[in-house]
Amino acid sequence: MATIPTLTMNDGRSIPQIGYGCWQIPEAEAPGLVRQAIGAGYRLIDTAAAYGNEAGVGRGIREAEVPRDQIFLTTKIWNDRQGPDAAGAFEESLSKLGLTYVDLYLIHWPCPQRRLFVETWKAMIRLRDEGKIRSLGVSNFTEEHLAVLVGETGVTPAVNQIELHPYFQRRDGRAADKDRGIVTESWSPLGRGQELKDPTIEAIANSHGKTPAQVILRWHTQIGCIAIPKSANPKRIVENISLFDFELTADELDRIAALDRKDGRIGPDPATFC
Template sequence: MPNPMPTITLNNGVQLPQLGFGVFQVPDDETTAAVSAALGAGYRSIDTAAVYGNERGTGRAIAESGIARDELFVTTKLWNSEQGDPTPAAFDASLEKLGLDYVDLYLIHWPSPARDLYLKTWEAFEKLYADGRVRAIGVSNFLPEHLQRIIDLGGTVPAVNQIELHPALQQRTITEFAGAHGIAIEAWSPLAQGAVLSEPAITTIAARVGRTAAQVVLRWHLQQGRIVIPKSVTPSRIAENFDVLDFTLTDADLAGIDALERDGRTGPHPAEFNR
């Protein structure tokens, strides 16, 4: 009997599988095969975004899977140029490409602070949520000051903040702020694009527990209560990344990986990214 997938209960009661599958930088014509492999391996949470250009490929895999819609958790994201007035139409376009009647989680992809439209955008998100077109709404790459402005609106608190987070960039200030306000943290680039996988602190654990370095890092995320969305287009790696539910790291293991923090950001800084 396989180990059941742990879930994170969001602040509105919706349950999100803790381990999902991401499709960042996967070309649309390769996405259907990748998502199909992920669904076949057991993933039930799929994370895409309008800017990835692969919502259609994702939707095709979902349609062809034969898996009941209520067994899947589908996330997509609003691109920066569609913030503000274009938001409702952009959501409609994503839904059409995915071939779905609703999405489970809709995220503002970046705060894009120079635009200063994310508060207006959030109000549009709240309407989509109220209308039942999304089961939960959240943000991606938001810093505490951005989150605080949304909270100060006095309406819906974001359910999720999806941020770059891995052993070399642990984002503790954001994580602590999110925890204090009931916002779940979801890690993108959870393996630092492979940059941390040769660290002795990780490879030593991997050798001891008979797992790969990537599996050890994913387990580190899960045991610390984060949602994680590794990506791959290789079926064997997709399955390997899913096979992390039947072993446990010790407190000393977790502490050793925690010590790898070095502000090792691989993506843009949210305070400066306005594209």
């Protein structure tokens, strides 16, 4: 079983650097896959209200042979529940999960057009103070959104989960997060598979006797990020966490850094998506 390094967040709590992502995991399959992931050594499980599988994820956590306090669970509020409905949305997620608290609750997208993320954040702060949320974070927030959020509330997110992979490396976003003491977490860390056949990645993988996915995920950890790969394949679930018996060299990190592309985004633009 893998031993996963952790990062310390700005609220003093620790978060594992590799997690199991539950995006596109069907509700019916979620319990078994989450149990498999926990059995393989994952201690960070990432889901969201929008994924439609919170009940299955919660069941998998409850049925795992690992105490609840050793599992770091993240879920997220969806865009249409921001604002006055935020506390109710959280309670619905908690009920579906069948748990008494979540370790990290995120605003899934800023939706700046709606101008509700500050009100949502204030509701989340109250829920944290009630003990139902351990840590507060955001997803897909830019420096502009973070400045508004912190300026209006004085509470800095512990985590910012953003699209990040070798073809879209988000240097400015990572720097902005670091300046505020925010941990950057990478969604679609493998670029939805696009980068697994990149010649540079393949060459580095061959030199270490590793897979391209393992090289990319190791890159995420070595640049100081968290990665949450998703897989429904038991072999890949284990493979994606087996990263800490090798290290990328400075030259290899530079070669991966050179893969960044201006058109590398594969997901929506946080400035307009809602």
